Amino acid sequence: MGRRRRKRARVRVVPKRKLPTIFECPSCGATAVSVSISKGKEKVVRVVCSNCHLMGVYEYNPYLSPVDYxxxxxxxYEEGRLSQATLGEGDEGGEEDGES
Ligand SMILES: [Zn+2]
Incomplete structure (x- = not known):
C-alpha cells in the first residue's frame, strides 16, 4: 500500500528520556545526530543520526560530555570507520522506521 509521506516539518516532542543534545551530521548534513547514553550493565554511548542512521558506539566515560562523543x-567518520545502523533494531520502540 501506499508509501507514507514523510513530513519533516513538524517538530515532534520526545517524551522519552533522550538527551536533547542534537548535532549536525557530517554525512547527510541534517541536524539529527543525537547522543544517548544507555546505562545498562555495560554503559555505552551511542551517537546516531536519525536521518541517515550513521552510528558510532563508544564506551561511557563520566568525564565526557555529549559533545565529546x-x-x-x-x-x-573522517577515518571512514562509521557505518549505518541497521534499521529496525526495535529496542527503542520508535515510530520512525518508514523504510523497508
Ligand atoms: Zn546523517
Missing part, C-alpha cells in the same frame, strides 16, 4: 564520532 560527537567529536569522536566526527573523527571516526
Amino acid at each position: 560527537f567529536s569522536k564520532f566526527l573523527d571516526e
Whole structure:
C-alpha cells in the first residue's frame, strides 16, 4: 500500500528520556545526530543520526560530555570507520522506521 509521506516539518516532542543534545551530521548534513547514553550493565554511548542512521558506539566515560562523543564520532567518520545502523533494531520502540 501506499508509501507514507514523510513530513519533516513538524517538530515532534520526545517524551522519552533522550538527551536533547542534537548535532549536525557530517554525512547527510541534517541536524539529527543525537547522543544517548544507555546505562545498562555495560554503559555505552551511542551517537546516531536519525536521518541517515550513521552510528558510532563508544564506551561511557563520566568525564565526557555529549559533545565529546560527537567529536569522536566526527573523527571516526573522517577515518571512514562509521557505518549505518541497521534499521529496525526495535529496542527503542520508535515510530520512525518508514523504510523497508
Ligand atoms: Zn546523517
